[in-house]
Amino acid sequence: MANKLTHLDEQGQAIMVDISDKGVTTxxxxxxxxxxxxxEVLALLERAANKKGDVFATARxxxxxxxxxxxxxxxxxxxxxLTKATIEFQVDATTNAIDVTAxxxxxxxxxxxxEALTAASVAALTLYDMxxxxxxxxxxxxxxxxxxxxxxxxxxxxxxxxxx
Amino acid sequence: MANKLTHLDEQGQAIMVDISDKGVTTxxxxxxxxxxxxxEVLALLERAANKKGDVFATARxxxxxxxxxxxxxxxxxxxxxLTKATIEFQVDATTNAIDVTAxxxxxxxxxxxxEALTAASVAALTLYDMxxxxxxxxxxxxxxxxxxxxxxxxxxxxxxxxxx
Amino acid sequence: MANKLTHLDEQGQAIMVDISDKGVTTxxxxxxxxxxxxxEVLALLERAANKKGDVFATARxxxxxxxxxxxxxxxxxxxxxLTKATIEFQVDATTNAIDVTAxxxxxxxxxxxxEALTAASVAALTLYDMxxxxxxxxxxxxxxxxxxxxxxxxxxxxxxxxxx
Amino acid sequence: MANKLTHLDEQGQAIMVDISDKGVTTxxxxxxxxxxxxxEVLALLERAANKKGDVFATARxxxxxxxxxxxxxxxxxxxxxLTKATIEFQVDATTNAIDVTAxxxxxxxxxxxxEALTAASVAALTLYDMxxxxxxxxxxxxxxxxxxxxxxxxxxxxxxxxxx
Amino acid sequence: MANKLTHLDEQGQAIMVDISDKGVTTxxxxxxxxxxxxxEVLALLERAANKKGDVFATARxxxxxxxxxxxxxxxxxxxxxLTKATIEFQVDATTNAIDVTAxxxxxxxxxxxxEALTAASVAALTLYDMxxxxxxxxxxxxxxxxxxxxxxxxxxxxxxxxxx
Amino acid sequence: MANKLTHLDEQGQAIMVDISDKGVTTxxxxxxxxxxxxxEVLALLERAANKKGDVFATARxxxxxxxxxxxxxxxxxxxxxLTKATIEFQVDATTNAIDVTAxxxxxxxxxxxxEALTAASVAALTLYDMxxxxxxxxxxxxxxxxxxxxxxxxxxxxxxxxxx
Numbered sequence: 001m002a003n004k005l006t007h008l009d010e011q012g013q014a015i016m017v018d019i020s021d022k023g024v025t026t027x028x029x030x031x032x033x034x035x036x037x038x039x040e041v042l043a044l045l046e047r048a049a050n051k052k053g054d055v056f057a058t059a060r061x062x063x064x065x066x067x068x069x070x071x072x073x074x075x076x077x078x079x080x081x082l083t084k085a086t087i088e089f090q091v092d093a094t095t096n097a098i099d100v101t102a103x104x105x106x107x108x109x110x111x112x113x114x115e116a117l118t119a120a121s122v123a124a125l126t127l128y129d130m131x132x133x134x135x136x137x138x139x140x141x142x143x144x145x146x147x148x149x150x151x152x153x154x155x156x157x158x159x160x161x162x163x164x
Numbered sequence: 165m166a167n168k169l170t171h172l173d174e175q176g177q178a179i180m181v182d183i184s185d186k187g188v189t190t191x192x193x194x195x196x197x198x199x200x201x202x203x204e205v206l207a208l209l210e211r212a213a214n215k216k217g218d219v220f221a222t223a224r225x226x227x228x229x230x231x232x233x234x235x236x237x238x239x240x241x242x243x244x245x246l247t248k249a250t251i252e253f254q255v256d257a258t259t260n261a262i263d264v265t266a267x268x269x270x271x272x273x274x275x276x277x278x279e280a281l282t283a284a285s286v287a288a289l290t291l292y293d294m295x296x297x298x299x300x301x302x303x304x305x306x307x308x309x310x311x312x313x314x315x316x317x318x319x320x321x322x323x324x325x326x327x328x
Numbered sequence: 329m330a331n332k333l334t335h336l337d338e339q340g341q342a343i344m345v346d347i348s349d350k351g352v353t354t355x356x357x358x359x360x361x362x363x364x365x366x367x368e369v370l371a372l373l374e375r376a377a378n379k380k381g382d383v384f385a386t387a388r389x390x391x392x393x394x395x396x397x398x399x400x401x402x403x404x405x406x407x408x409x410l411t412k413a414t415i416e417f418q419v420d421a422t423t424n425a426i427d428v429t430a431x432x433x434x435x436x437x438x439x440x441x442x443e444a445l446t447a448a449s450v451a452a453l454t455l456y457d458m459x460x461x462x463x464x465x466x467x468x469x470x471x472x473x474x475x476x477x478x479x480x481x482x483x484x485x486x487x488x489x490x491x492x
Numbered sequence: 493m494a495n496k497l498t499h500l501d502e503q504g505q506a507i508m509v510d511i512s513d514k515g516v517t518t519x520x521x522x523x524x525x526x527x528x529x530x531x532e533v534l535a536l537l538e539r540a541a542n543k544k545g546d547v548f549a550t551a552r553x554x555x556x557x558x559x560x561x562x563x564x565x566x567x568x569x570x571x572x573x574l575t576k577a578t579i580e581f582q583v584d585a586t587t588n589a590i591d592v593t594a595x596x597x598x599x600x601x602x603x604x605x606x607e608a609l610t611a612a613s614v615a616a617l618t619l620y621d622m623x624x625x626x627x628x629x630x631x632x633x634x635x636x637x638x639x640x641x642x643x644x645x646x647x648x649x650x651x652x653x654x655x656x
Numbered sequence: 657m658a659n660k661l662t663h664l665d666e667q668g669q670a671i672m673v674d675i676s677d678k679g680v681t682t683x684x685x686x687x688x689x690x691x692x693x694x695x696e697v698l699a700l701l702e703r704a705a706n707k708k709g710d711v712f713a714t715a716r717x718x719x720x721x722x723x724x725x726x727x728x729x730x731x732x733x734x735x736x737x738l739t740k741a742t743i744e745f746q747v748d749a750t751t752n753a754i755d756v757t758a759x760x761x762x763x764x765x766x767x768x769x770x771e772a773l774t775a776a777s778v779a780a781l782t783l784y785d786m787x788x789x790x791x792x793x794x795x796x797x798x799x800x801x802x803x804x805x806x807x808x809x810x811x812x813x814x815x816x817x818x819x820x
Numbered sequence: 821m822a823n824k825l826t827h828l829d830e831q832g833q834a835i836m837v838d839i840s841d842k843g844v845t846t847x848x849x850x851x852x853x854x855x856x857x858x859x860e861v862l863a864l865l866e867r868a869a870n871k872k873g874d875v876f877a878t879a880r881x882x883x884x885x886x887x888x889x890x891x892x893x894x895x896x897x898x899x900x901x902l903t904k905a906t907i908e909f910q911v912d913a914t915t916n917a918i919d920v921t922a923x924x925x926x927x928x929x930x931x932x933x934x935e936a937l938t939a940a941s942v943a944a945l946t947l948y949d950m951x952x953x954x955x956x957x958x959x960x961x962x963x964x965x966x967x968x969x970x971x972x973x974x975x976x977x978x979x980x981x982x983x984x
Contacts, residue, residue, distance in 0.1 A: 002297035005208050005219070009906070012217025014294075014877060016884050018904035020846050020925050026512050044169050049380065053176025055169070057385030057506060061567045062239050064508050065393070068563055068571055071888055073233070073286055074293050075226050075881045079888050079901045081571045083601065084510035086501070105512050107601075109903065109927075113300075114293050121285050121304075122237055129238050129278050130178075133166035136277075136312075136320060140285075141305030148300075156300060173414070178385060180392050182412035184354050184433050190676050216869065221670060221877030225731045228672050229885070232727055232735055235396055239389045243396055243409045245735045247765065248674035250665070269676050271765075273411065273435075330625035333536050333547070337742070340545025342622075342713060344720050346740035348682050348761050372497050381504025383497070390567050397565070399724055401614055402621050403554050403717045407724055407737045437739065437763075441628075442621050449613050449632075450565055457566050457606050458506075461494035464605075464640075464648060468613075469633030476628075484628060518840050541708065549713030549834060553895045556836050557721070560891055560899055573899045575929065576838035578829070597840050599929075658953035661864050661875070668873025670950075700825050709832025711825070718895050729889070729942055730949050731882050769956075770949050777941050777960075778893055785894050785934050786834075789822035792933075792968075792976060796941075797961030804956075812956060 007076045016076050022109040027150030028084075030161075031116035033100040033124040034142035041135045042096055045127075055130060056089050059100075063087040063123030067104050070118045077114050080106045085115070087123050100124050101146070113145050171240045180240050186273040191314030192248075194325075195280035197264040197288040198306035205299045206260055209291075219294060220253050223264075227251040227287030231268050234282045241278050244270045249279070251287050264288050265310070277309050335404045344404050350437040355478030356412075358489075359444035361428040361452040362470035369463045370424055373455075383458060384417050387428075391415040391451030395432050398446045405442050408434045413443070415451050428452050429474070441473050499568045508568050514601040519642030520576075522653075523608035525592040525616040526634035533627045534588055537619075547622060548581050551592075555579040555615030559596050562610045569606050572598045577607070579615050592616050593638070605637050663732045672732050678765040683806030684740075686817075687772035689756040689780040690798035697791045698752055701783075711786060712745050715756075719743040719779030723760050726774045733770050736762045741771070743779050756780050757802070769801050827896045836896050842929040847970030848904075850981075851936035853920040853944040854962035861955045862916055865947075875950060876909050879920075883907040883943030887924050890938045897934050900926045905935070907943050920944050921966070933965050 009015050048055045064085045071079040084105035091098055102119035104112040124140045131138060146161040173179050212219045228249045235243040248269035255262055266283035268276040288304045295302060310325040337343050376383045392413045399407040412433035419426055430447035432440040452468045459466060474489040501507050540547045559577040563569040576597035583590055594611035596604040616632045623630060638653040665671050704711045720741045727735040740761035747754055758775035760768040780796045787794060802817040829835050868875045884905045891899040904925035911918055922939035924932040944960045951958060966981040 003204075003208075004298070005212055005217075005294055006297045007222075007294045008212055008217050008219070012212050012215045012219075013906075013908075014218035014222045014880055014884070016887075016902065016905040018925060020903040020927055040167075044167075048169055048172055048176050051176045052377065052380045053169075053172050054178035054385035054388065055172070055176075057382035058171075058178045058239055058389050060382065060506055061386050061389040062237065064506070065564070065567055066237055067508075069237070072885070073226065073230055073237075074290050075222055075885055076290075076293060078903065081573060081600075081901060082508065083512040083570065085508040086505075088505075105510060107512060108901075113296060114289065117289060117292065117304075121289060121307075125278065125281060125285060125307075126238050126240075128281065129240060130169055130171045132277060132309075133170045134168070136309055137322065138308070139305075140281075140307035141303075143285075143289075143304035143307075144302070145296075145300055158301065177414075177416075178388055178392070180395075180410065180413040182433060184411040184435055213872065216872045218877035218880065221874035222881050224670055224874065225878050225881040228670070229728070229731055231672075236393070239393055242411065245409060245737060245764075246672065247676040247734065249672040250669075252669075269674060271676055272409075331532075331536075332626070333540055333545075333622055334625045335550075335622045336540055336545050336547070340540050340543045340547075341742075341744075342546035342550045342716055342720070344723075344738065344741040346761060348739040348763060368495075372495075376497055376500055376504050379504045381497075381500050382506035383500070383504075386499075386506045386567055390565065394565055400721070401554065401558055401561070401565075402618050403550055403721055404618075404621060406739065409737060436737075441624060442617065445617060445620065445632075449617060449635075453606065453609060453613060453635075454566050454568075456609065457568060458497055458499045460605060460637075461498045462496070464637055465650065466636070467633075468609075468635035469631075471613075471617075471632035471635075472630070473624075473628055486629065544705065544708045546713035546716065549710035550717050552710060552834055553714050553717040556834070557892070557895055559836075573901060573928075574836065575840040575898065577836040578833075580833075597838060599840055659860075659864075660954070661868055661873075661950055662953045663878075663950045664868055664873050664875070668868050668871045668875075670874035670878045696823075700823075704825055704828055704832050707832045709825075709828050710834035711828070711832075714827075714834045714895055718893065722893055725893070729882065729886055729893075730946050731878055732946075732949060769952060770945065773945060773948065773960075777945060777963075781934065781937060781941060781963075782894050782896075784937065785896060786825055786827045788933060788965075789826045790824070792965055793978065794964070795961075796937075796963035797959075799941075799945075799960035799963075800958070801952075801956055814957065 019109045024107055024109055025150045026107055027111045028105045029112045029116040029148040030103045030146040031120045032142055032146055033120035034097050035124045035127050035140050036097045037135050037138045039096050041131045059123045059126040060087045062126040063119040066122035067115045067119035070115045074114050078110050080108050082106050111148055111151055113148055183273045188273055189314045190271055191275045192269045193276045193280040193312040194267045194310040195284045196306055196310055197284035198261050199288045199291050199304050200261045201299050201302045203260050205295045223287045223290040224251045226290040227283040230286035231279045231283035234279045238278050242274050244272050246270050275312055275315055277312055347437045352437055353478045354435055355439045356433045357440045357444040357476040358431045358474045359448045360474055361448035362425050363452045363455050363468050364425045365463050365466045367424050369459045387451045387454040388415045390454040391447040394450035395443045395447035398443045402442050406438050408436050410434050439476055439479055441476055511601045516601055517642045518599055519603045520597045521604045521608040521640040522595045522638045523612045524634055524638055525612035526589050527616045527619050527632050528589045529627050529630045531588050533623045551615045551618040552579045554618040555611040558614035559607045559611035562607045566606050570602050572600050574598050603640055603643055605640055675765045680765055681806045682763055683767045684761045685768045685772040685804040686759045686802040687776045688798055688802055689776035690753050691780045691783050691796050692753045693791050693794045695752050697787045715779045715782040716743045718782040719775040722778035723771045723775035726771045730770050734766050736764050738762050767804055767807055769804055839929045844929055845970045846927055847931045848925045849932045849936040849968040850923045850966040851940045852962055852966055853940035854917050855944045855947050855960050856917045857955050857958045859916050861951045879943045879946040880907045882946040883939040886942035887935045887939035890935045894934050898930050900928050902926050931968055931971055933968055
């Protein structure tokens with residue numbers, strides 16, 4: 001790991017780091033987010049989903065579109081031509097939570113962690129938006145990187161996260 | 165609070181709810197996010213800030229710009245002409261965390277919770293981006309509404325959150 | 329109806345027309361689009377929809393988001409704070425077509441025809457995108473205004489279009 | 493041609509398909525749209541064009557800019573670095589119609605059909621916007637792919653469409 | 657005039673200033689830009705314009721669209737629903753320059769200076785883009801506010817600028 | 821240098837020029853802008869900067885983000901995946917001016933002049949926005965290319981500009 005803030009130059013000024021000389025490799029990142037709510041909201045969401053309601057589809061589309069717009073939102077991110085973006089939801093009834101998992105890939109000179117994290121965050125925010133009239137106390141947390149592959153450092157995996 | 169998902173119609177289809185007939189009031193929302201990292205990162209951030217580095221300013225600008233783009237990111241949000249957006253950072257050395265607080269206001273027909281939540285999230289993601297080379301294990305959490313005022317329901321305040 | 333091109337000045341130059349002095353009224357517009365394909369594609373779409381697949385939800389979200397971005401796409405359109413946007417799909421098995429109906433509303437100084445037309449077009453293009461690997465011969469047509477209300481001229485309704 | 497909806501996974505969830513492993517080739521797509529109006533509007537357009545009015549130029553610029561923004565509008569489209577975009581208009585006085593032809597190209601892993609179709613659609617919508625005060629009955633149709641080249645399947649050409 | 661930087665709070669942090677309590681008035685701003693080139697380029701532009709080429713129309717559309725996107729580009733600008741945007745070009749053969757004049761209007765709580773300045777700048781940059789292969793030495797200057805009306809301070813006019 | 825307007829076809833129609841067959845090289849461009857104001861504003865800016873205020877950081881972030889959005893603003897620019905973007909400010913107390921220098925790089929088929937010029941312009945406009953309440957007479961000028969490298973023509977350098 002680096003021991004300095006790579007996005008600042010020697011004067012402390014924000015820069016979009018020069019990656020012109022970095023090699024192009026396939027890079028994949030998986031990130032999560034978790035929306036915690038109450039049993040009543042989960043029940044409404046599942047009832048809607050069972051009636052083919054647009055609940056998760058809307059959040060999924062929002063997450064995928066946000067992944068593509070990451071470099072437009074996060075000031076020092078490089079624009080990247082994503083080659084893959086997917087969003088999964090998993091309802092966890094024991095904790096009244098919905099787990100969001102976002103996967104992004106690119107053939108590029110830099111990684112797609114921010115794309116996966118942004119996608120997971122926006123998907124969770126979209127679920128929040130759809131449920132906020134019922135439960136304004138919801139909390140989004142656990143936004144974190146689970147795994148990344150590609151680039152010089154190869155595979156990085158969060159302890160406890162298991163992906164094939 | 166509502167007991168149904170307001171963003172779905174009777175067939176379960178996603179809609180941008182009709183707010184044509186709602187009254188215009190001043191609406192304010194305050195939301196938080198929290199980036200948890202390790203002491204080493206906090207030290208780097210503070211050292212950069214002390215040298216007038218662009219660390220927090222970059223995240224602040226990202227959060228404010230994201231607030232303005234909320235309806236472009238969250239599919240069923242109404243476009244709103246924000247009249248205020250601010251972002252505050254508070255370093256919490258005991259937990260190695262940075263607290264983000266976003267405040268948004270509008271004179272409008274609907275609230276600005278999603279704007280404040282999106283601003284806080286993107287500000288935190290921007291800090292994450294700047295520090296991720298040092299600590300890939302960071303986690304963003306506590307994305308939640310602290311307070312909202314305006315509209316028919318008046319003031320709502322999260323228990324334990326104290327704002328004047 | 330006007331007998332000149334309102335979006336050009338006397339020199340023939342494109343302008344965003346001055347609407348500063350126009351009154352604010354509730355304005356609604358309904359527009360359509362139609363994607364014509366073959367029976368095989370309709371069967372795939374319906375099978376996916378029956379399994380709660382994201383087919384129509386994805387196109388619906390795309391249409392709603394495009395409505396909000398109309399003034400960013402159509403050069404001389406005024407920015408408008410839409411108060412409503414909905415998209416409906418109707419499968420017509422006799423002609424192997426899918427009818428898209430978009431409804432937009434605003435409290436504003438100018439109408440929302442372009443928003444409804446853009447929403448319907450982008451929803452149809454999104455369906456096209458999802459089906460193009462199966463049927464590259466699809467055609468999108470019948471993009472037209474069905475009805476508009478509000479403003480000085482009151483209600484306009486296309487002959488043969490019946491909406492309440 | 494495929495016999496399944498490629499943009500849905502096995503669970504029917506919308507995905508931005510993984511194209512990481514696809515080869516980079518030169519890909520070109522040509523698409524059309526057609527705005528049908530009445531003789532009076534065509535006469536106004538031609539008079540404006542003859543006086544060097546910005547009629548077609550405005551629609552052309554709108555179409556080119558929309559081509560570049562396709563992946564931001566169509567949820568499951570991959571971002572692509574277009575290498576070419578052009579828009580042609582042809583007035584057809586016998587049917588009181590204007591034919592729009594859009595051509596896009598890319599060196600990339602996936603085709604540019606959606607870019608050409610989006611460009612043609614937005615160019616036609618822009619003409620509609622400029623003429624709608626004169627003729628609210630206009631219809632946009634014939635949005636379709638005329639030809640595409642590049643990729644594994646080589647050249648595809650719509651029957652009856654002849655391009656060199 | 658103010659004697660402090662209004663876009664910074666007491667801690668020096670950038671803020672989108674709270675305008676919730678300001679009154680809504682009609683506000684207009686006129687701004688200029690000037691592209692200085694060489695006689696050869698002016699001759700090419702005029703020849704193109706005489707043949708009904710899209711030279712100035714393209715720059716005009718770019719300027720109008722940029723006006724609408726000002727709050728998305730300038731971090732601390734408030735989003736505003738512009739009610740008017742126009743761009744004029746004037747060729748000055750004695751200095752080999754093209755003068756750009758942008759006018760914007762809004763019914764709003766804050767002025768549209770930045771919208772007019774952004775529109776003029778982007779229109780000039782677009783002309784630059786179209787001519788840069790011929791003359792890479794071009795310079796854009798004189799980006800300045802000519803006049804603004806509306807708001808508490810009423811009319812402000814640059815000395816020497818005369819507009820009705 | 822070319823002796824025709826490359827962005828128009830033979831009919832004078834605006835086109836996004838076909839660069840499919842051009843080679844990929846590392847391309848760098850450096851551009852400037854200059855904001856001229858009065859001593860009082862410079863003093864306020866320096867006082868804010870000395871207190872770690874967000875003055876220059878905000879303008880720097882705006883410039884970097886604008887660089888990434890150039891092809892979305894300048895109609896005939898190709899979308900490019902920038903590999904570097906930096907903005908420098910230099911206060912010139914003798915002329916009461918702030919010099920902005922923007923540097924952009926890409927591995928691509930076309931140059932990044934417009935990206936560097938757009939970045940410098942938007943950074944200057946952002947400074948203008950932050951200071952306009954104090955000095956509405958400010959002028960932005962000297963927007964020009966200083967140097968470009970890469971592509972068939974190799975290095976181009978403005979006379980008098982010295983960069984390593």
